[in-house]
Amino acid sequence: MSGGFTAVDLSRLPAPDVVEAIEFETIFDAMLADLRERDPSFDVTVESDPAYKVLQVAAYREMLLRQRINEAAKGVMLAYAIGADLDQLGALYGVERQTLSEGNPNAIPPVEPTFETDADFRRRIQLSLEGFSTAGPEGAYVFHALSADGAVLDASATSPSPGEVVVTVLSRNDNGNAPASLLDVVDATLSAEDVRPLTDHVTVQSAEIIEYAIDATLYFYAGPDREVVMRQAQEQAATYAEQQHRLGLDVTLSGLYAALHQPGVQSVELAEPAASIVVDRTQATYCTAIDLTDGGLDE
Known part of the structure; x- marks a missing residue:
């Protein structure tokens, strides 16, 4: 195993400048000031005035539009995208959201399928770039272990000695102890020629x-x-x-x-x-x- 864990902590990134703070009163006051500048004779100051009502409607609609722009901007950022927007980002990186349970549409009532959470999916998307490497970085082992099966909740890769890699698996089921069948699936995934460097000996174990x-x-x-x-x-x-x-x-x-x-x-x-x-x-x-x-x- 070589290198280190290079994934950026998305929670520590500053808020993007493109996402603006929106307040109805600020928008309304700006519109009112603009109207008074265009028509100095407008001096009504009561909220019951029809012009006030029109400005309130316009300000509210602009606030909704700006909020939609904020949401659209966040939808293309890995740190903020959720749901279908995150699925689209995952497709860009060649990563699909895992299905944890197929559900049962024939049951009464029907049982909906269960999918990987946004937080877990976001982490795998972020790690996928390291997964392209065959030099054995820590992030690559973690990505491939997490992607091996939806039953893998978490994984780590450590190297107790040169050429020795220990991949630890935490299961989603029960208390997290990974059964032998799950360890076999992860081991098979990590043993692929395009994943494991020839010089690495990989051991897959359950978490303590x-x-x-x-x-x-x-x-x-x-x-x-x-x-x-x-x-x-x-x-x-x-x-x-x-x-x-x-x-x-x-x-x-x-x-x-x-x-x-x-x-x-x-x-x-x-x-x-x-x-x-x-x-x-x-x-x-x-x-x-x-x-x-x-x-x-x-x-």
Whole structure:
């Protein structure tokens, strides 16, 4: 394996200049000023005036048009494109969105097919450029592993010694442990002559899964319905756990506190995990349970 991971972190890119901030009042005020400049005799200042109504309609329509232009501009940018726009960008790079489940149109009710998320698809599109290389860069191994089967959620490539490459696979199913059948599919993909350099010996393995549970007591300010806040904290904790369910992503106490400390929560006592869970690029965390206790008001 040669080179390094060169993919740009799209989330760190500055907002593009072509996408402008749009405010109705700004557009309306500019139109009103333009009208007064063209017709100095226009001095009506009440919103009920017909001219005001016409300008409001025109400003609103211009705002919609500018927003559509913003959306069209974003639709051709990898960092912002979603849905069908992202599919078109993928086609430009020769990458198709993966089908995770075919669904069942004959079922009652019909079961719709499940496709790769925009975030996962965007990552593969970005990695596809490295996939063209046969020199064995890390990004190429990761791209081909992710593209081998829709059941691959994440992959990493490490080189413990010269000529030795270890590709680690995290499965979408269950806790992420990759079955032998999936590892065989990935291994076959990486063994193709146009993928693996002759000098590399590739080993494909499953990720080591580090399981943990979230156990916390939440104390509240007086005010909002505590059940609603508890539900929000539960959802945010689940979202954080899912986001960190990737190779090499730690589960930190600060991240858990941030997820649990929703508006209305005064303090959080976190019983589990007792410390941040640090993993390497061959490991992934998996949350087995989230148990939140209502500790009542903390006054």
